[in-house]
Amino acid sequence: MSGVVRVSRRGFLKTTFSAGALILCARFFPGTALDALAKTQGWFPGVYLGIEPNGTVIIIAHRSEMGTGIRTALPMVAADELDADWQRVRIEQAIGDARFGDQNTDGSKSIRDFYDPLRRAGATARLMLERAAAATWGVPAAQCRADNHRIVNSDGRTLGFGELVVQAARQKVPAAEELRFKTSAECRYVGRGVPIVDMADICTGKGIYGIDARMPGMLYASIERSPVLGGTLKSYDDKETRKVKGVRKTVVLEPARPPYGFQALGGIAVLADSSWAAQQGRKKLKVTWEPGENAGYDSEAFRNSLLETVRKPQKVVRSIGDVDAAFARGGTIHEAEYYVPHLAHATMEPPAAVAEFKNGKVTIWAATQNPQAVQEAVAKALGIAKGDVICFVTLLGGGFGRKSKPDYVVEAALLAKKVGKPVQVAWSREDDIRHDYYHSVAAMYLKAATDEKGIPTAWLQRCAFPPIQSTFDASERYARDGEMAQGWVDVPFDIPNLRAENGPARAHVRIGWFRSVANIYHAFAVQSFIDELAAAAGRDRIEYFLEVLGRPRTIDFKAEGTKNPNYGKPLDQYPWETGRLRRVVELVAEKSGWANRKPEKGRALGFAAHRSFLSYIAVVADVRVDDQGRITIPRIDVAVDAGRVIHPERVRAQFEGAAVFGASLALMGEITAEKGSIRQSNFDDYPVARINEAPFETHVHLVPGEGLPTGVGEPGVPPIAPAICNALFAITGKRIRRLPIRNTRLV
């Protein structure tokens, strides 16, 4: 990404590939390939791959790189099927364009959704090259096979990929059933991995992130926004601002109206010749706001209202057996309430983009997880066609869901249009923490009746939180099915009477998806409560968990009448198999030395297991509390069943990172509102885990598998907080039911 160049959208493929290159997409269309591509609205896997006459294989990375390694892993899949030499592969980042298929790098689905298309792209090109070689030599195609960037004839002759480009481009595109795929053993890169393509740039400071993108003559903008969501400008005075050296002008952006969606929030932008001048000018603004309808939002009062909601019967989202009758029959009753506050993404690179408006078209460089959403949102805000928004994607300094929402890109585009120059919008950390699309605040109530052995005979769970959909439809109060399927309606315990409910809650800030989303609070409540029941029964936590989980079975949501969107995938293709959860639980128990652990003062293991994004995860956290109540986490063990693993090293990295992310939100993450304004503003009052606070080491244990690949970016997060809290209970006897942990005195 070091050589960031500006090219037009029409010129994108043309400049990426030189004349004469075999561009696989070309072969999917009759006539002039690129013109056809430009006219076609459909999606063709062939847009991902091309070969230059000099043999360079160019693979398009159409998903955003925010640290998962996807810019490497998906191209690697295509290169492997092509049998290309990775050293001769060049990766080009795609612009936003629906022809690449979904580009919203969110939901832990890049490999899940695109492993197959990239594989097919590689296998298609390989077969065409093999057939081209056969035609050149006048031999049967069966005699020719690809081997490390060349085609080898069984008689010993070879031709390089580049030499075959012209002939290959004349081949008919093979039908899907003609394609042959490598076995795992034949794979050169898949299942093994290669270093990320951006390694050298990152280590030498040459990587270009959104905040680093520059356009000639651009102005730097710093925007003062209403501290309360929906507030409007009452009055402002920019006299002092305009005196600051380097400040060019101030521009008023219209306030957003609900639903806020991806609109620019509005406010007063200070545009200047440098970041510093813009920031200084902004400080000199005198602004008064009319705070509007969210001025009464107060986190403590809201927490109470959520708890009131979950204490009363609510909308039933899952029901097995008859919970009320079972409770009426008696047994030992257990009840608990849990609470998880708002969280801010705090991506290390705050939201940033640069935009230029020229001749009715917008060109953008942005750190975005979703360049197509950028196209849509910018087009809508500027009243131009989506196709006139050209969005280049830089590296992202973290994403975690924040950068799927392109409001900051809209700001840059609006300002660029207003001032007639390119404009960079880079949020300050304070802007980021105070104006995020927050992870929702949630309250959960759980109740169980247990028999004489302490095994639950009835289980009731209620939750309430402002749903993400409220950002897109201000009248929404209840969770969507997708949020309910994130660890709420899919609780896997084999309990004869089980009911899940969801109550209404109104949003007063923009609510957005955040790494692992609703799974965070659902897993916290469910995995804590099962630990509470195990403790009450005086049982080993893991043995008890497995007993309540029951015999290995596939949960039949259809038969029980439960809606489970299953992360957008059919349940018959990606079933909920409790046996797979059992397996990771057994694996993590073994690897963490759970059974042989001797009790130790101030130190214990805690356990949690959770399926999300179709992956099965079990965690054991080794936690220490000193006599001052200070917590350290010497070790985390994570067992993972994510189906077939494409890039094991990057998958491990994701789970190591998720352990830190999970520990951060468990130990210290909390965003609160007072009079509608967010009280936190930077890393001093919204801390995230540092090297001395994070788990000292995380050991990731991958279950080998050949099944369909499932998510890895997010599913490591949800079990961490309950595992840590369960360990803390084992050490101190204090049950943490409210996050973050730092709000509870442990000694």
Added chain:
Amino acid sequence: MKKMAFTVNGVTRSFTGDPEMPLLWYLRDELHLTGTKYGCGKGLCGACTVQIDGEAARSCVTPMKSVAGKKIVTIEGLSARGDHPLQKAWAECNVPQCGYFQSGQLMQAAALLKEKPKPTDAEIDEAMQGNICRCGTYQRIRQGIKLAAGVKS
């Protein structure tokens, strides 16, 4: 305004602008050395770490007036060919995820190794706790530092 001189990555530079402007913005906006990152503007996160006369410094809270006569080294100048032992160790241990904060991590770690060529885990934690990594690469940062230092993990 008084003209001041200093070096950045061995190149002599002069500056006549706002003496209160933090070094970070001079590096990024005037020299276009964008490897030094913004993260908090308050010296809380370490993204903007550079070396001034060999010591790690947070460029976001270092006003230009304080760098007169100093030798400033940024990530772009850490080594001529990207082959500082830490840069090599970072690649060997596959440390980066998003990579945004790795410039600061590397500059801080390089300053640590100058002072303590064979750091212990506790010394690493002590030196590196000002440098946040939201992706959570800490255990590999520790590994990378030890590899570069030739200390056993």
